Amino acid sequence: MNIGFVGLGIMGSPMAANLLKAGHSVTGFDVSAERVEQLSGLGGKGVTGVVDAVAGADVVITMLPDSPQVEQVAPLVIEYGKPNLLYIDMSTIRPETSRWVAREAAAVGVRALDAPVSGGERGAIDGTLSIMVGGEAEAFEAAVPVFDALGRTVVHVGPAGAGQTVKAANQLVVGGIYGLVAEAIVLLEASGVDAVAGLDVLAGGLAGSRILELKRHTMVKREFTPGFRIDLHHKDMGIAVAAAREAGVSLPLTGQVAQLVAAARAQGHGSLDHSALLKVIERLNG
Template sequence: MTTVGFIGLGIMGGPMAGHLVDAGHEVTGYDLGPDALARLADAGGKTAGSVAEAVTAADVVITMLPNHPHVEEVVLGADGVLANAREGLLLIDMSTIRPESSLAITEAGKAKGVRVLDAPVSGGEAGAKQAALSIMVGGEAADFAAAKPLFDQVGKTVVHVGPHGAGQVVKAANQLVVGGTYALVAEAIVLLEASGVDAKTGLDVLAGGLAASRILDLKRASMVDRQFAPGFWIDLHHKDMGIALAAARQADVSLPVTGLVAQLVAAARAMGHGGLDHSALLKVTEALSGRG
């Protein structure tokens, strides 16, 4: 059994913390939302009234937060994780943030005797609920090995992808591929329907050929039905596309398709769809074709 402090109990973090409780770990969670804390308590976890309370007795602290300012505040703040951590603590940030933020947190952790891994995830709310996430981990191999039993409780594909920050770069690559695939599936639907072809039938065929993808498997029916209940919000994908473009600038490479997809995601947000699932890129494509 490991004593885990879990900070960020939203649509991803809540189910993940619950799986760790089910696996027999002692989990103390903290979140700004009282409903999130209540759900963890109902699942058998403990709740904390502050970051400090969640961290003080923990062997491992996991953060699952929306963006780098939140992670930096929680980890580096005056009464944050590092201010309250025991020496030797393993800090696992499973948020999707800028690689440079992960590197800064790693350096701050070293100064406090805290080991750090960046371990962003892919799979959305469904993957979190089903303990089927893909987890891409950056950091020291020994720290990855120590964390692997915890990762195995929340994910199916768990890979050490390289040194500190590498997990965030792989996640940026994941998000540009996901965004690009959604954009193309949206265009396929618009083309099929405008041509008088049943979109469901057409996508069923695509899903059985070289165009097959996980997105087609999971989302083609809901996209055709215009059901955009969020498994992952447009707002968050907008943030992630910014991370991908910033990483491209840092690496001094050109990602022109990523730039275009980032603009489509930004358009979805500007059109008021930020709270919808990222498959709602279909609404942008329809609007561009005068079919919205």
């Protein structure tokens, strides 16, 4: 397929690279000229604007930081896309924004899907992302060859906006686990127990998780090179809290995790990996 890709950041760049490896043609744009040049070096075509990325594409993918960026780019995709374009927004944004995009797209015959991902930079590089997709079933089936190049777990979870709701649930669980792993490290170390050995045991039992598998050693070493930044998780927790309000449900642990993430950002850790919640728990304990 001819794929236009807008947003070549930490996640978007390796995703575009995997689409090229799968045999697709990729025309990409990003506000960073360096990222565009990187795509060109991999065999893609770098362009200088959204409209150029969209022109002639069978599929357009956007991977943008937040709802305002999607609200700015989506009208251009819809206006300049060719008839029956498949537009896949893989950003993590508010569900209501995804529903708005789907309505605007449908009005002119563009098929839109919201397809946020989980798995972080490592999953994007390895092509093992989990992809939660909202939208029409026919559009989902048309997008499967694209998703197969990007992820290992791909699920159509419901109508427009449903993908974003599932992603909000994902982020509240991820944030909660990071917070609990941080507390476990503080408890182990304060008790004179080797945290590495302790977490190795936890990772092999019922407490085991993908986070423990991938991040326990870097957390103990206090290495917080970002795979997914605190700033972005702060945004995502806001989406989760807002989704809970819209659904009329009480999620008390989600609220507490959101405050821990907000504290990490307030303490100046926004550019660090979200595993840096450990720094907040340490500060609470002097």
